[in-house]
Amino acid sequence: MIVVLRAGCTPEQRIALVRAIEAAGLRARVSEDHHRVVITVGGDEDRIRGVSLAAFDGVEKVVAFKKPYRLAAREFHPRDTVVEVGTDGIGGAHLVVMAGPCAVESEEGIFAAAEAVRAAGATILRGGAFKPRTSPYQFQGLGKPGLKMLRDAGRHFGLAVITEAMDTRHIDQVAEHADIIQIGTRNMQNFALLKAAAKTDSPILLKRGRACTVEEWLCAAEYILNGGNDRVILCERGLVSFDTAVRNQLDLSSVPLVKRLSHLPIVVDPSHGTGRADLVPAMARAAVAAGADGLLIEMHPKPKAARSDAAQALLPETLAALVPQLHAIREIARGNVAELPGV
Amino acid sequence: MIVVLRAGCTPEQRIALVRAIEAAGLRARVSEDHHRVVITVGGDEDRIRGVSLAAFDGVEKVVAFKKPYRLAAREFHPRDTVVEVGTDGIGGAHLVVMAGPCAVESEEGIFAAAEAVRAAGATILRGGAFKPRTSPYQFQGLGKPGLKMLRDAGRHFGLAVITEAMDTRHIDQVAEHADIIQIGTRNMQNFALLKAAAKTDSPILLKRGRACTVEEWLCAAEYILNGGNDRVILCERGLVSFDTAVRNQLDLSSVPLVKRLSHLPIVVDPSHGTGRADLVPAMARAAVAAGADGLLIEMHPKPKAARSDAAQALLPETLAALVPQLHAIREIARGNVAELPGV
Amino acid sequence: MIVVLRAGCTPEQRIALVRAIEAAGLRARVSEDHHRVVITVGGDEDRIRGVSLAAFDGVEKVVAFKKPYRLAAREFHPRDTVVEVGTDGIGGAHLVVMAGPCAVESEEGIFAAAEAVRAAGATILRGGAFKPRTSPYQFQGLGKPGLKMLRDAGRHFGLAVITEAMDTRHIDQVAEHADIIQIGTRNMQNFALLKAAAKTDSPILLKRGRACTVEEWLCAAEYILNGGNDRVILCERGLVSFDTAVRNQLDLSSVPLVKRLSHLPIVVDPSHGTGRADLVPAMARAAVAAGADGLLIEMHPKPKAARSDAAQALLPETLAALVPQLHAIREIARGNVAELPGV
Amino acid sequence: MIVVLRAGCTPEQRIALVRAIEAAGLRARVSEDHHRVVITVGGDEDRIRGVSLAAFDGVEKVVAFKKPYRLAAREFHPRDTVVEVGTDGIGGAHLVVMAGPCAVESEEGIFAAAEAVRAAGATILRGGAFKPRTSPYQFQGLGKPGLKMLRDAGRHFGLAVITEAMDTRHIDQVAEHADIIQIGTRNMQNFALLKAAAKTDSPILLKRGRACTVEEWLCAAEYILNGGNDRVILCERGLVSFDTAVRNQLDLSSVPLVKRLSHLPIVVDPSHGTGRADLVPAMARAAVAAGADGLLIEMHPKPKAARSDAAQALLPETLAALVPQLHAIREIARGNVAELPGV
Numbered sequence A, B, C, D: 001m002i003v004v005l006r007a008g009c010t011p012e013q014r015i016a017l018v019r020a021i022e023a024a025g026l027r028a029r030v031s032e033d034h035h036r037v038v039i040t041v042g043g044d045e046d047r048i049r050g051v052s053l054a055a056f057d058g059v060e061k062v063v064a065f066k067k068p069y070r071l072a073a074r075e076f077h078p079r080d081t082v083v084e085v086g087t088d089g090i091g092g093a094h095l096v097v098m099a100g101p102c103a104v105e106s107e108e109g110i111f112a113a114a115e116a117v118r119a120a121g122a123t124i125l126r127g128g129a130f131k132p133r134t135s136p137y138q139f140q141g142l143g144k145p146g147l148k149m150l151r152d153a154g155r156h157f158g159l160a161v162i163t164e165a166m167d168t169r170h171i172d173q174v175a176e177h178a179d180i181i182q183i184g185t186r187n188m189q190n191f192a193l194l195k196a197a198a199k200t201d202s203p204i205l206l207k208r209g210r211a212c213t214v215e216e217w218l219c220a221a222e223y224i225l226n227g228g229n230d231r232v233i234l235c236e237r238g239l240v241s242f243d244t245a246v247r248n249q250l251d252l253s254s255v256p257l258v259k260r261l262s263h264l265p266i267v268v269d270p271s272h273g274t275g276r277a278d279l280v281p282a283m284a285r286a287a288v289a290a291g292a293d294g295l296l297i298e299m300h301p302k303p304k305a306a307r308s309d310a311a312q313a314l315l316p317e318t319l320a321a322l323v324p325q326l327h328a329i330r331e332i333a334r335g336n337v338a339e340l341p342g343v
Helices: A011-023 A107-119 A144-157 A171-177 A191-198 A214-226 A254-261 A270-274 A280-289 A316-333 B011-023 B107-119 B144-157 B168-177 B191-198 B214-226 B254-261 B270-274 B280-290 B316-333 C011-023 C107-119 C144-157 C168-177 C191-198 C214-226 C254-261 C270-274 C280-290 C316-333 D011-023 D107-119 D144-157 D171-177 D191-198 D214-226 D254-261 D270-274 D280-290 D316-333
Strands: A002-005 A027-032 A037-042 A059-063 A083-085 A088-090 A096-100 A124-126 A160-164 A180-183 A204-207 A232-236 A266-268 A294-298 B002-005 B027-032 B037-042 B059-063 B083-085 B088-090 B096-100 B124-126 B160-164 B180-183 B204-207 B232-236 B266-268 B294-298 C002-005 C027-032 C037-042 C059-063 C083-085 C088-090 C096-100 C124-126 C160-164 C180-183 C204-207 C232-236 C266-268 C294-298 D002-005 D027-032 D037-042 D059-063 D083-085 D088-090 D096-100 D124-126 D160-164 D180-183 D204-207 D232-236 D266-268 D294-298
Touching: A002 A011, A011 A027, A011 A037, A037 D037, A088 A096, A096 A107, A096 A316, A107 A124, A107 A144, A107 A316, A124 A144, A144 A160, A144 A171, A160 A171, A171 A180, A171 A191, A180 A191, A191 A214, A191 B168, A204 A214, A214 A232, A214 A254, A232 A254, A254 A266, A254 C280, A266 A280, A270 A280, A270 A294, A280 A294, A280 A316, A280 C254, A280 C280, A280 C316, A316 C280, A316 C316, B002 B011, B011 B027, B011 B037, B037 C037, B088 B096, B096 B107, B096 B316, B107 B124, B107 B144, B107 B316, B124 B144, B144 B160, B144 B168, B160 B168, B168 B180, B168 B191, B180 B191, B191 B214, B204 B214, B214 B232, B214 B254, B232 B254, B254 B266, B254 B280, B254 D280, B266 B280, B270 B280, B270 B294, B280 B294, B280 B316, B280 D254, B280 D280, B280 D316, B316 D280, B316 D316, C002 C011, C011 C027, C011 C037, C088 C096, C096 C107, C096 C316, C107 C124, C107 C144, C107 C316, C124 C144, C144 C160, C144 C168, C160 C168, C168 C180, C168 C191, C168 D191, C180 C191, C191 C214, C204 C214, C214 C232, C214 C254, C232 C254, C254 C266, C254 C280, C266 C280, C270 C280, C270 C294, C280 C294, C280 C316, D002 D011, D011 D027, D011 D037, D088 D096, D096 D107, D096 D316, D107 D124, D107 D144, D107 D316, D124 D144, D144 D160, D144 D171, D160 D171, D171 D180, D171 D191, D180 D191, D191 D214, D204 D214, D214 D232, D214 D254, D232 D254, D254 D266, D254 D280, D266 D280, D270 D280, D270 D294, D280 D294, D280 D316
Parallel strands: A096 A124, A096 A294, A124 A160, A160 A180, A180 A204, A204 A232, A232 A266, A266 A294, B096 B124, B096 B294, B124 B160, B160 B180, B180 B204, B204 B232, B232 B266, B266 B294, C096 C124, C096 C294, C124 C160, C160 C180, C180 C204, C204 C232, C232 C266, C266 C294, D096 D124, D096 D294, D124 D160, D160 D180, D180 D204, D204 D232, D232 D266, D266 D294
Antiparallel strands: A002 A037, A002 A059, A027 A037, A083 A088, B002 B037, B002 B059, B027 B037, B083 B088, C002 C037, C002 C059, C027 C037, C083 C088, D002 D037, D002 D059, D027 D037, D083 D088
């Protein structure tokens, strides 16, 4: 940790800081140059967290070195984590495609969707039973009956299933029916929900909050890892955008950045990431080229009849045409770890 | 609702749209000019929500007119709502100042803070018992014992108290101890929590999500109002910022905008809104000048010893000097509703 | 154009609007439903631009249909534009790779860079002579002598060259030495410079402003097209980001979006788009997979000795390894225009 | 300057860094703790700017201490700068109000506006002759004749005038006619224009770029100061926003932040800052409460007939009612420098 002092700080201010650092059992080394006094703190930064150096008089900024997450960090776990789901290994050599409607709308509808997902060559079926919606007057999902329909459709067509949990009181119910529990973007920092997810045995797909940094995202993953569940899959789904031409601003640079910082697998949701079906195939290809381990894509057999997010759902035939391209790009994109300058 | 068609749309595409609109029991009127075909939809927009016009071929954009919230809208409730808390009426003529530490840290500490809050002329005591923290290794709050300490300190000094609820399973406990339940920025779209808050009798202070529009915020308020609790107080606390000189970007334009769109009271948190104690007084004054009904300010008797957010906590004497200025500005800012052009 | 009135607007307000519309020689049709009065304006929107409907009493919003750009729009020019530069056709079947140092630093340096660019299989050499720098104390480029060195290095190795113009007074000088004139991100809305660029015969590479929408970008291109120069190449280079882990937030969704809205070629700059050499190869691959027609990549023979932007420069060997991958992805990504739902 | 190394860096990497630092004539001190190796660089940071430490192998981040601006910094110029314009001192005790139409539209119009500005108690007249417009098909201003009309109207009513310069080739012309030259938000980093402005004797009002940090803004001011013109007035005018309810997101925290970092005067433009006349008065009051030295407000005698930005122009009577409130708030807001914790 480094404490940078303001120009014009007084000797008394320096002394107060040094005393506080030493009182925490750490070492303080003061350096002084042309324009700045800097105090380098030696020892374990955690010991100083209870002392708020930033609130001391004369401090300009405090730069911490220790990352706020550990179990999620590649430096403590160099090898890629592979999360096994059904016959897939997410984070392994093969690309995993998850697809399906935004919401489970009926038994018939989810079975038709599952059939199309399977026919397109995807292996995991998505569909919401509990739906987070901006307005209380929008369709809120079928709830528990929807969970059962989803599971049945998945089983019938040999697909693993993924669905969202929104409430600590429902997470066991979701865990019982689904192969992967999704934590949605609005709940990325719902810490009660993260702690509850950590208590299940299920893989957790953790979507990035739409205005959260990669570091905050890895800290959210850390809540789950630290709570005892090491089967975390990250999912990039786009950031808030000032350009209303797209629903969200899909941040594909998070893919190689996460690969650099963490060992966890990462997938991309180009459907929410753009909000427009006409942009989804291009962005799905781009996600794989950037190094994503999988995709989460909205597909609806009849988008015009969808009860939510119709504008971003692919037609089954579009998905079917896309999947082989994605696998071909995966072949090219993999195995480029040696391209870092000087590493 | 208006459906704008792409240049080059076909007659078949128009016909399919008109049929879908009419099948929903609505009227479709097609207009055609130089460059665009536009279909105006007559009747209640809610009837068309199950039909996804945006997914039809040839559609460029769909513009809806009906607001996604109702009970929160000023057009259906023209008079200002005043939420009574203790002897204060939030949203009434007088400015309400809530202050206190980020977190309840000890019985002694919260009593000292309460005394300073009262001495400064504020009337409501804030303090977190359940703390949402980015990293699991940061101080998570004292939990239930903290709730009790906060309540006791408030009672002792004749202050109402406000604290945050983070989990549907704890909300009744919080309701029992606090005069106002806070929903934090990270939980603004935690819809399970909003629905649980609606079931309590407590006033709910709803912080704005750090990347949420005012419309999304009013929709979140609508979840509480629609669930049966009409005592909602909005709290602006800053948006995500690309400028790291501040922790958040405090959006004061939301204050007059909320006053225009809604009847709900609105307060401002300049502490999280800037993250810097040296900017808090100026932004507190600005918030009141913009029309805020109250302020939520972090103050700590000993910021250097604070276990969280020390850099943004005011000293007691700074708060005491500030409060009279805020009341003086309130006098000037109130009663300017007639300034809208042409209204 | 549609004018949506506020709930509670008066008959007088409607009449004033209708009169203003008719006075402009247009048709006004009033529709009234449950909650809203809407006026549909018939005729050429341009005739109403001198009348500010938004300033009339009782107006909630005005929705215009006509795009603010024309010559750049695909609807008026359906076929892809190909800009010929040397032996390359930017926007044609083949991917075009432009590479080189941030700045021309010396004759020796730019010759070494040109040699490496050619060896890597790229065909256009980049390098700044006039450098836009945040602080006046940073290296501002070599100016005119730098232009000459760049041109000489390009000629020697059979590479076309691209460099930036920053001032209307220098643009002819730049046009004389370079095969492509770059307009930088900070100057995307420097309308005097755009008009001056329109007067040259050179291809113009127009970088996207770091907080500009795609529509604003196409409007900037329109200034050049409308001024008489139809050789415009768009260049996505990343948007302002709240996440400081990257220098900019590279928006690859702009690539398929531009392809949808415009006929102009688009290239991507993953170097400024991320600011980190370790993320550049992944993002370069992703850009091509998203449909980019070319790339603009910073490469420096000795990044540690670079006078600007060293952290984002690739080593020559990294670029050489990357180029064949990019061409392979181009093969997969091209020719997917039929994937739009319902088109 | 501090160089933080990656976990797992090698001894060779450290040695290479130390050698490079020492080769630049600086001191390198290596510290090593639990998790991190840190090199503290002693001596004048400017000497290392030619060496790109960030590009060395094994470097995680480089933290510089020296600010990239100097003449603009309060630490080198503690007292407030007051820029004299006519009889006003911008940055002094009194609030300065500048008002007028977006554009000069006719001689008659600008005279009517000037009369209203004077009647409202404002002292400086604004109006654009060269207008930066997103689309080339929008009204571009009257150009040189507009400059003359503006000056004449100002003289007639005893008002100083401010207008924008957009092109290095026009700046002398603007300097000849106007009392203050405005550099617009889109040109904040048009460095050729900044350097040209530095060569004039005129006060320069420098608007903040809509996605620029306060540090970047002060660096832009530094270009003018460093070029020889010390009469710089900063103008906050709002940042890019994801919430389309407002045109821009007005950042009032920049006001106290600039006061902290710099001695330059700062004014606020609430008209562009919100884009909505109904929000302007509240935000004007808030700006003054935050500490702004002046305001730049759009007012039009007949907003409905305005050729640009009609929706954000105040009526003359609204401005007249607002000005006394602003002066009253100024009285309260001034003189609060002692409120910083511990300063």
